[in-house]
Amino acid sequence: MTSSPPRAPARRLAAVAGVVLLALVPLIVRNAYVMHVINVMGLYLLIVTGLTFLVGVTGQFSLGQVGFVGLGGYVSVAITMGLGLSFWPALLAGGLVGAAFGVAIGPVLRLRGHVLAMATLAFAEIGRLVTLNWTEVTGGPMGIPGVPPPTLGAFAFDADHRFYVLILACVVVNYVVLSRTIHSRVGRAMKALRDDPDGAAATGINVARYKIMAFVLAGFFAGLSGALWSHLDRYVNPDMFDLSESVKILTMVVIGGAGSLTGAALGVVTLQTLTELFHEFQQYSIALYGLMMILILIFAPGGLAALLSAARDRLAPALERWRR
């Protein structure tokens, strides 16, 4: 009912149990292909949670989240391959460069609605064109192959079931940070400016500041995802910035339900599973995303998260009776 997290101890226990179960996944899943698909889901999740936060909590919009992903990817590779440093500063730098561009995009945030969407789209396209044409630094359309895997002492995260641990750790941090932010004074200010920016300003909220903060958070995790992605694939190329990826990420947000972190996971798992199942129809994927988005917006505007909580509300009385 209120913004304070209810039944904190029970929820925390459930969350810890969930993380432990997730940590066991590489011991259960022995198939390398399935493990790779799960990793990719985790990488999408880092981006989708940020966008669902932007759209659902702050009421902002972005078609340029892949711009942050690509930046994180290229910057982290520049650090591990160009400077020869280890993966860990590169990972952090990937996140920080995403966050920094979240601040840089600030002036654009005076724009609203579809004008903002176009501006963020342009941001991602600029990234794609720069990496495509700045051949001596970025390798141009061929990209940069041979990116080294992360290592910790003698241990190398050089296979999907090993790399999974890194992704899971980042996803856990991502969920804790975003969900705690939503249920805080900061999240309240963001929801307020989403509902009525003038009313928020008249209530003492620095609207521009909290919009930028939301883009910084989303940019950080998207940049983190890019740094992980390039070192998982051992490869970066300008396709990271592709518009079709932006559309896919947005579709995941809509399917899951904007503003819901649980919904983000549902959206990512649903859409990525479909993508893998219908691999041979890849050229129709954009049409499929569009169709799914339209269907969800017509029949379940709150996304899968809203359907889930509606189902829970229906089941709760039955469950209560069963307990007695």
Place this chain on the structure above:
Amino acid sequence: MNAGGDALVLERVSKRFGGIHALSDVDLVVEEGSIWGLIGPNGAGKTTLFNVIGGVHRPSAGTIRLHGRDVTRLPAHAAVPAGLARTFQNIKLFTAMTALENVMVGRHCRTRAELLAAVFRPGWALREEAEIEASARDLLEFLGVADRAGEPAGALPYGQQRILEIARALATEPRILLLDEPTAGMTRQETEHLMEVIARIRARGLTILLVEHDMNVVMGLCDRISVLHFGRKIAEGPPAEIQENEAVVDAYLGRGRF
């Protein structure tokens, strides 16, 4: 400088939008602890004056002082911690948030937990969050809408939405409260309740600046009244005097009676 008892001082405040002079050389000295009425025909510049005082618009000329402090160039969000709060003619609540959350947002400028505190939840931040909720509940209680705490603000009846907007404004701990047509669209009963609420707010020591069309409310509540017409102040005085003022009658009824 602050003359001791003046909550709000406007000196020759003007506002132009292109060629339109929305406000021309408005002087206003609002006494601390008073209920000050601001009336005038439609388009007289009342809401523009509120927007200029509240930092939504920057005045084209003139100065605005709040308890002696120059707030002329402060943006809207910075005017609030300086002690200025307002409500809107067309209600601007956070409709998807609960009534309680709306008032909790009002505590924003008096509290300090930012991103790091939100993530790491140190003890002081948890205590602050509890304090925010408790004082928001107190305010809902004070204004008689506590039973609506958990409902989305947008689902409240119109009259209660206006009350809730006042609760949100009070949560910012203002010294001066600007109410823009608070009884617009209210029933007789709701209006009477609101008048009683305004009187109780004044009893807490707040200064209230009130734009209002309902003359019963204006005459019943206000200590003094300023009258705007075409962006100029044409009269000022206690309610009884204003009612008799010829310029005011002219402004409302139009000239050509002689």
